[in-house]
Amino acid sequence: MVEAQREPTPPLERMMFFSDAVFAIAITLLVIEIEVPQLPHGASNSEHLAALANLTPHFIGYVISFAVIGVFWTGHHRAFSLALHFAPGLYLPNLALLGAIAFMPFSTAYLSENYSERVPHIVYNGMLLLTALLNVRVVRKVTGRPYVDENASAKSVAVVRAWSWGLAGGAVLAFAVSFIAPQWSHAALIMVPMCMVLAIGWAKRRVAVA
Amino acid sequence: MVEAQREPTPPLERMMFFSDAVFAIAITLLVIEIEVPQLPHGASNSEHLAALANLTPHFIGYVISFAVIGVFWTGHHRAFSLALHFAPGLYLPNLALLGAIAFMPFSTAYLSENYSERVPHIVYNGMLLLTALLNVRVVRKVTGRPYVDENASAKSVAVVRAWSWGLAGGAVLAFAVSFIAPQWSHAALIMVPMCMVLAIGWAKRRVAVA
Amino acid sequence: MVEAQREPTPPLERMMFFSDAVFAIAITLLVIEIEVPQLPHGASNSEHLAALANLTPHFIGYVISFAVIGVFWTGHHRAFSLALHFAPGLYLPNLALLGAIAFMPFSTAYLSENYSERVPHIVYNGMLLLTALLNVRVVRKVTGRPYVDENASAKSVAVVRAWSWGLAGGAVLAFAVSFIAPQWSHAALIMVPMCMVLAIGWAKRRVAVA
Amino acid sequence: MVEAQREPTPPLERMMFFSDAVFAIAITLLVIEIEVPQLPHGASNSEHLAALANLTPHFIGYVISFAVIGVFWTGHHRAFSLALHFAPGLYLPNLALLGAIAFMPFSTAYLSENYSERVPHIVYNGMLLLTALLNVRVVRKVTGRPYVDENASAKSVAVVRAWSWGLAGGAVLAFAVSFIAPQWSHAALIMVPMCMVLAIGWAKRRVAVA
Numbered sequence: 001m002v003e004a005q006r007e008p009t010p011p012l013e014r015m016m017f018f019s020d021a022v023f024a025i026a027i028t029l030l031v032i033e034i035e036v037p038q039l040p041h042g043a044s045n046s047e048h049l050a051a052l053a054n055l056t057p058h059f060i061g062y063v064i065s066f067a068v069i070g071v072f073w074t075g076h077h078r079a080f081s082l083a084l085h086f087a088p089g090l091y092l093p094n095l096a097l098l099g100a101i102a103f104m105p106f107s108t109a110y111l112s113e114n115y116s117e118r119v120p121h122i123v124y125n126g127m128l129l130l131t132a133l134l135n136v137r138v139v140r141k142v143t144g145r146p147y148v149d150e151n152a153s154a155k156s157v158a159v160v161r162a163w164s165w166g167l168a169g170g171a172v173l174a175f176a177v178s179f180i181a182p183q184w185s186h187a188a189l190i191m192v193p194m195c196m197v198l199a200i201g202w203a204k205r206r207v208a209v210a
Numbered sequence: 211m212v213e214a215q216r217e218p219t220p221p222l223e224r225m226m227f228f229s230d231a232v233f234a235i236a237i238t239l240l241v242i243e244i245e246v247p248q249l250p251h252g253a254s255n256s257e258h259l260a261a262l263a264n265l266t267p268h269f270i271g272y273v274i275s276f277a278v279i280g281v282f283w284t285g286h287h288r289a290f291s292l293a294l295h296f297a298p299g300l301y302l303p304n305l306a307l308l309g310a311i312a313f314m315p316f317s318t319a320y321l322s323e324n325y326s327e328r329v330p331h332i333v334y335n336g337m338l339l340l341t342a343l344l345n346v347r348v349v350r351k352v353t354g355r356p357y358v359d360e361n362a363s364a365k366s367v368a369v370v371r372a373w374s375w376g377l378a379g380g381a382v383l384a385f386a387v388s389f390i391a392p393q394w395s396h397a398a399l400i401m402v403p404m405c406m407v408l409a410i411g412w413a414k415r416r417v418a419v420a
Numbered sequence: 421m422v423e424a425q426r427e428p429t430p431p432l433e434r435m436m437f438f439s440d441a442v443f444a445i446a447i448t449l450l451v452i453e454i455e456v457p458q459l460p461h462g463a464s465n466s467e468h469l470a471a472l473a474n475l476t477p478h479f480i481g482y483v484i485s486f487a488v489i490g491v492f493w494t495g496h497h498r499a500f501s502l503a504l505h506f507a508p509g510l511y512l513p514n515l516a517l518l519g520a521i522a523f524m525p526f527s528t529a530y531l532s533e534n535y536s537e538r539v540p541h542i543v544y545n546g547m548l549l550l551t552a553l554l555n556v557r558v559v560r561k562v563t564g565r566p567y568v569d570e571n572a573s574a575k576s577v578a579v580v581r582a583w584s585w586g587l588a589g590g591a592v593l594a595f596a597v598s599f600i601a602p603q604w605s606h607a608a609l610i611m612v613p614m615c616m617v618l619a620i621g622w623a624k625r626r627v628a629v630a
Numbered sequence: 631m632v633e634a635q636r637e638p639t640p641p642l643e644r645m646m647f648f649s650d651a652v653f654a655i656a657i658t659l660l661v662i663e664i665e666v667p668q669l670p671h672g673a674s675n676s677e678h679l680a681a682l683a684n685l686t687p688h689f690i691g692y693v694i695s696f697a698v699i700g701v702f703w704t705g706h707h708r709a710f711s712l713a714l715h716f717a718p719g720l721y722l723p724n725l726a727l728l729g730a731i732a733f734m735p736f737s738t739a740y741l742s743e744n745y746s747e748r749v750p751h752i753v754y755n756g757m758l759l760l761t762a763l764l765n766v767r768v769v770r771k772v773t774g775r776p777y778v779d780e781n782a783s784a785k786s787v788a789v790v791r792a793w794s795w796g797l798a799g800g801a802v803l804a805f806a807v808s809f810i811a812p813q814w815s816h817a818a819l820i821m822v823p824m825c826m827v828l829a830i831g832w833a834k835r836r837v838a839v840a
Contacts, residue, residue, distance in 0.1 A: 045537070074511045110247065239661075323666055327673060428640060468747055497641065
């Protein structure tokens with residue numbers, strides 16, 4: 001399943017690389033928010049293990065937010081690999097999406113520092129939902145006219161769009177869970193890939209029928 | 211309204227990607243300056259909401275500075291998409307512009323931390339004005355000889371230049387407001403897009419007449 | 421020994437540039453974790469030298485982790501320079517590798533702050549080993565079908581893969597040393613390039629025979 | 631004076647973009663090391679101006695280090711714009727140069743925090759000299775075989791190399807001054823561009839004669 005080989009125009013390519021840089025910086029800054037334990041000289045092994053154990057929410061938060069930003073980058077990559085052309089209408093939606101992505105180190109750190117409370121879970125999943133909605137808009141735009149590669153298959157377009165909808169659907173569910181049962185809000189993120197798989201399967205069947 | 215398709219020369223392309231990286235890092239570092247609230251274990255929901263409410267100037271500052279850097283990046287992108295060639299005369303003006311952009315996380319954080327005072331507003335809008343003037347110089351240079359694509363339309367060049375002038379004009383107004391009525395200096399930034407729209411409209415009419 | 425000249429497809433190229441950005445940010449953030457000494461005004465030269473001497477583990481850690489990330493980047497660069505095509509199966513292994521790379525500023529700082537203890541050495545070398553294993557997977561994938569350039573020589577592929585195995589072998593040895601004799605764990609990293617040289621030599625002989 | 635138009639090979643291009651990212655991050659992180667003044671609510675304008683005045687060494691350090699990294703980037707850009715090919719011998723010298731560049735936010739912050747002392751000036755200018763020497767090696771390598779564009783003019787190669795030697799010569803002088811008269815060490819950096827101009831002039835005359 002090797003993807004499109006035609007070159008995007010230089011302005012579209014530049015927008016992709018700028019977006020890549022923002023995704024890459026946001027994903028790499030996640031680790032900066034984890035405070036490095038500094039124990040007194042001669043601290044025992046068990047004290048060190050305890051200090052690391054205390055950081056568990058931060059490590060979990062790192063892995064999850066890395067995966068979340070990675071999923072958004074993957075979607076951005078897939079959607080833009082179907083596009084060839086650039087027009088100024090892409091500036092605003094893409095910048096809005098990047099602004100939400102770049103905010104993730106904050107909401108991740110806020111959640112990790114206050115893992116047992118309700119508000120940080122609502123903030124984290126709320127920002128995730130906002131990001132997912134801005135992502136839907138970018139994916140829809142870039143896989144339509146005048147951006148899309150005229151030779152892109154209807155199936156590829158449908159799959160990429162379904163992916164963005166599935167992501168948003170999972171984010172809605174996780175957001176709801178963070179109100180009702182914040183202690184399950186992180187576990188609820190598993191619904192994001194599940195919704196994505198369901199949405200993609202549904203899209204493939206619909207294209208096959210048509 | 212699909213833009214130019216010819217490939218820029220490799221040295222020009224590399225300058226664009228370096229610039230993109232600086233824009234992307236500056237825009238993503240904005241969030242690092244927002245201190246993450248860390249409340250005692252068992253803090254109530256209302257305490258969390260109060261802690262977030264205290265950060266309001268930081269959130270507003272994040273959104274505004276993200277938009278400001280986004281506007282400068284958009285202008286840089288539009289101007290360079292009309293260029294094809296490289297010459298060493300571009301090094302200094304472009305680096306000066308990037309130096310002003312990279313300073314924005316500082317002036318943003320300084321303003322957010324001291325939102326009710328006059329000096330931070332003057333510093334923020336003063337740096338904005340300086341950045342806008344450096345931007346005018348880069349845009350003018352890169353849309354002229356020997357950089358510009360010989361096939362770029364006079365209208366595209368006029369619009370991109372007018373955009374940079376409108377941005378500078380709005381920055382002058384916001385800078386003036388920050389002296390007279392600092393509490394309105396952020397609201398005054400709305401004059402930046404207004405001036406840009408006016409300048410672009412004027413440029414389009416002038417080209418149509420000519 | 422000039423390498424392949426054919427252009428990778430745009431989606432593969434974009435994945436490389438995203439990866440480069442993550443490598444570059446992780447390698448550059450290493451320095452941020454070193455706390456800058458701030459001595460009282462009028463501190464003597466010897467006080468300044470003592471403050472810098474106290475940072476010795478940080479400087480060593482900076483150089484070593486810079487070299488480590490540099491080696492992984494070099495391997496990524498070599499492996500991807502043999503590839504031309506993209507397929508979605510590359511998203512997950514590459515993101516997992518990048519997640520491990522982006523974590524290095526943390527494990528480096530943790531080790532530098534607590535240089536005389538056992539646990540930080542185990543954590544550092546354990547993360548190194550994990551990164552090396554994720555790297556083996558990416559290198560193997562990208563130098564095989566459907567990614568690889570059909571014209572890539574069997575020898576180039578064998579050398580690049582041997583490099584990744586040598587790196588992992590050295591990491592296993594260093595990880596073992598960090599349990600037994602943590603004070604030698606940094607010195608044990610010299611086994612990483614040694615294992616790489618051995619593995620590459622072995623691979624070259626095997627290809628020559630075949 | 632428009633530069634070379636031939637495309638570098640993909641592996642060389644990727645090395646350039648990785649280098650660009652490191653340069654860009656190092657140059658943008660400079661601002662992060664400047665501590666943002668946070669004054670009590672209701673602080674007077676003069677208190678704010680005093681707080682900013684206290685940061686003067688930091689602002690000067692920001693401008694100077696931005697210019698220094700900008701000069702190294704410019705040299706890297708000029709040298710690599712004369713190259714077309716890639717070989718593995720470039721990995722180590724280029725990584726060593728990037729490691730010295732990425733260290734600049736540290737030596738800049740150390741100097742700005744302790745501006746009146748001798749040791750920080752020696753450290754800053756010593757690192758500058760080391761960076762300049764590593765730069766000489768990279769420039770020399772990349773403008774020679776097997777990297778260089780066979781059609782690059784002898785004059786272009788001579789000018790780029792002279793530039794790197796002039797930079798190193800100026801760094802030697804500034805390093806000497808930082809021992810003898812640290813209070814003049816920053817001012818002594820003016821000798822860097824002076825030496826570069828002299829070296830380039832000398833190189834041009836030599837090529838013209840030959």
